[in-house]
Structures are given as structure tokens and as C-alpha cells.
Amino acid sequence: MLFTSDSHDAIRRGEVTLSVRRWLRPQAKVGGRYRLHSGGAIEVTEVREVDEAALTTSVARRAGFASRDALLANIPPKPGATLTLVGFRYIGELADPRKALAVQAALSDSEREDLTRRLDRMDTGKSGVWTRATLRLIAESEGVRAGDLAERLVRETLPFKTDVRRLKALGLTESLEVGYRLSARGHAYLDGAREGG
DSSP states (O other): OOOOGGGHHHHHTTSOOEEEEEESSOOOOTTOEEEOTTSOEEEEEEEEEOOGGGOOHHHHHHTTOSSHHHHHHHSOOOTTOEEEEEEEEEEEOOOOHHHHHHTOOOOOHHHHHHHHHHHHHHTTSTTOSOHHHHHHHHHHSTTOOHHHHHHHTTOOHHHHHHHHHHHHHTTSEEEOSSSEEEOHHHHHHHHHHHTTO
16 A cells, blocks of 8 residues: 555554545455555554445544545546545554565575575566576676666666566665665575576
């Protein structure tokens, strides 16, 4: 679930505790946890279909709007979409499993084999064979802009950034304020690959 940045502080303070969406298919579930891009996370406590009559001034205020009309203006009709009320609570920061993986400076044989299988699968997708070349380029070009890295690989920037996020999800890369760097785990994998391990 995405929220505009200007609502994040109110969510953290507990002033905004629900969202009203028009969805073609469910995009949240009770118990689901979703990060705010500026930090922290929410946990969904309620998901239910409603009609417009249920959207009272009280509901609008819990959703961060001054009035029912302001709320309705924010969720224009969408053909085939269902009006859905999503209740949630702020739960603070979530542990990021990628960080725990990223600091791993040694890999067991089974971990290395698992990473190799995953990278091989990624190389069969629409981006073609890209994983090892991208890891090597990031290792050689720490802190270089994504657009410049993509250009060196003759790729478009947005698909390149999406693919690097997939490497980050495996704990192999880390994002910097500008560009990326290989994590300890990424170095361990790449060094083993160079040695033929």
C-alpha cells in the first residue's frame, strides 16, 4: 500500500488510521505489514468493502481528510473497482532481512549454490543475461549514478534499477545516496565465482 509523503507524520502520530481505496482486486490483507517509504511501517487491522453511504465525516477524518467531500474527491470512480476501507495501525520500524544478509561475509556451499540457482533464474527473464555483469560493474563502480551504470551495460535506467533491487533483495548489493555498492555477501559470492567456487 502506498501513501503520499505528506500523510506519513500523521500516520506515525496515530491521527490517520485508515485509508479508503477503489481497487479492481484486493491489494492489502489483515495482518499484512507495509513499509512507509520515509520510514516505519503499518499493520493492516481491517479490510472491508463499503458503499459511499458508509463514508462519514468521521471516516474522512480518520483517513486524513477534513470532510467527506474531500475524501470522495481523492477517490474518483473507477469502472469495475470496489470501494474498500482499510484500517491500520502504525507499528514503527520493521527489521529489514536484506541488511542481515548483506553483512554475511562468508557463504556455505549450499548458500552459494542457492544464490547461483536464483541468479540463473533471473538471467532467463526479459532482461536477458545480466546478473553477474551487473554485480561486477557495481563492484568496480561504487557510488556511480544508476543512469551511468545502465548506460555502460547498454540498458535503460528504470529496468536496470528494478533489476538491482532484485539483487538487493538477495543481500548482494546496497543502495547509497548516489549509486550502489556490493555488500559483504555480494563480495563473498563474486569472489567465489572468480575462483570458480
